[in-house]
Amino acid sequence: MYNTDTGLSRRSLLRYGAAATGLTAPALAGCSPSEDGPKPGGGTPAGNVPLRMSAYGSTARQQKLQQVYDLYKKKRGGSVELSLLANDAYSQKLATEIAGGAAADTIALFQNIVAQYALKNVLAPLDDYVPKVLDISQLDQSSIASGVINGKRAALPLGDNAYGAIYDKGALDAIGMSVPKPGHTWDDFIAFANDVKKKSGGAYYGTVDDSGDFNGFEVFARQRGKELYKEGKLGVSRDDVQAWFEIWAGLRKTGAAPPGDLTVQSSTGGFGTTLLVGKKAPNFFIYPNVLGALQALTKTELAVTTMPMPSAAQSGHFLRGSNWVGVYARSEHPADAVDLVNFIVNDEEAGKVLQAEFGAPPNLQLRKSITYNKVDQLFIDYVGLVAKEFAHPVPSLADEFPSGSPQVMTTFVTVSQSIATGKQTISDGVDSFMSQAAGFLT
The missing domain is CATH 3.40.190.10 (Periplasmic binding protein-like II)
Structure with missing residues (x-):
């Protein structure tokens, strides 16, 4: 659980500013919006296609994601290639890939850049695939709500957190x-x-x-x-x-x-x-x-x-969705990329591999079925306590993280x-x- 959606320590926040939590303003300014706009959504996964996912985090996260990809390949076919970097290096590489029109199909996103990318038409609207490809019925609705930008669901959290x-x-x-x-x-x-x-x-x-x-x-x-x-x-x-x-x-x-x-x-x-x-x-x-x-x-x-x-x-x-993930609007396989997101958040075996890697598993039923170590269970219980007794709604990520x-x-x-x-x-x-x-x- 060491990697967080806002960097590794408060010192990293001060030292790197936006780089610890996402893109700096100059980097984001260099990201060109998709000239073609998002590809038409609502399709059906073809299956058995090669996908790419970019993410940030540790070697332990890389190993867990690879196990999830192996499960995905076994159940869905195809393959998933992972590009994972440390938090502060990830943002600049992602900006460069997007500016060049060569981003991965599925993209991990720091919370403070979700809205900026969504407003630049970089992210495919996920609601186009609900519920046929993407099932959000078991996810905590309060934590996923902030990922709706201008009426469109731009991204989903891979975990839940609470301060x-x-x-x-x-x-x-x-x-x-x-x-x-x-x-x-x-x-x-x-x-x-x-x-x-x-x-x-x-x-x-x-x-x-x-x-x-x-x-x-x-x-x-x-x-x-x-x-x-x-x-x-x-x-x-x-x-x-x-x-x-x-x-x-x-x-x-x-x-x-x-x-x-x-x-x-x-x-x-x-x-x-x-x-x-x-x-x-x-x-x-x-x-x-x-x-x-x-x-x-x-x-x-x-x-x-x-x-x-x-x-x-x-x-x-409030509940904080953490470690957000979206689908690249110009992906050649958008429905399959959405299917990968669905697999990560909803598949029981995938959830047992990831456990609390990205925060409290967003699927509430799945969260209850996982056996955690003692320390992770304390964290999971705390998120549940806040959700039950103290949490209040939060604004969209666009309102919470303006330029x-x-x-x-x-x-x-x-x-x-x-x-x-x-x-x-x-x-x-x-x-x-x-x-x-x-x-x-x-």
Whole structure:
């Protein structure tokens, strides 16, 4: 589960900007729309044809996909050639292939580029093949809904995810404390963080400083009835941003959160440099499909819970489709490419091979039938909990990731660090962010 739809660590987000989550603006600008437009949809798979799929991820993912392709060949005939690269290398190669009209039949997509490609007629409308070729009846309808762009289903997620917080349960047990319960409030969380600092005798900070976490801020904004973006512009107010930064400044002031220089230092590497793994703080806010990767770096037991929230009705939480996949509009075998997507998300044997590789399996019935290891089961259970008790609808990927959004995210991180290290006041930092964000979103 190490690879996520938004890169491998927060440091990669800051370091690469959009490259960690998809295409940079210049790369995307170089992608030519399909001059011929999408080929007519709704056909029937020919079967026994050669297909290509491009994807991003690890060697382990490559091996699992190859097993799935072997099953597909056995059951459907034909063949599937896989081109898989690391996250940051994948985006540029994909842009080049699309610009040259030579993309693979089936294309893995970072969430923030689905809409841009759909609007350029790069992706075949999948609803043309529903239900004859593509069965979406067992998929979580809330997570797949955001892949509908301008009324057309552009892509499907290969997994489901939900934002949260990973805690060091073993470390908390050792000082007589417990992981905050799902649905805990901001007041609960602030009290908890200060208690950890006291009960550990100062050995632990009570929490990481999450002020630079744009994904966390998205949840916080939704708790206040806002979306990050509205009609391509910033959807949050100055007061929303200031309220977020003030929470973390207050925790730094009491010593419950680390000083800014330590937070910046801990973000300079991968998961191994996090304060959670370094035993300096008991938590880490992130999409928890990376739980297995973090658990492998520590001997104490980890657990997952929600972010703090005002109430379940104002949780701000949502199901996040991850590791999206679409079909190239100019594929010579579009119906067969769609059939491959259908096989990946719906075939029982394929699901048992992939397990939680792309997140929680999107087919809800299939998800229940798979036997997971203990760590993956914790993640699966968390996604199910959010879906049942806390999830609220999300906008389409087009609304959630407008042009300029990668730069807005990077600016948010930079400003947060400037505030945390005392280089800017909260007020000045908020003004700087609001001004720069408005410029990027013009």
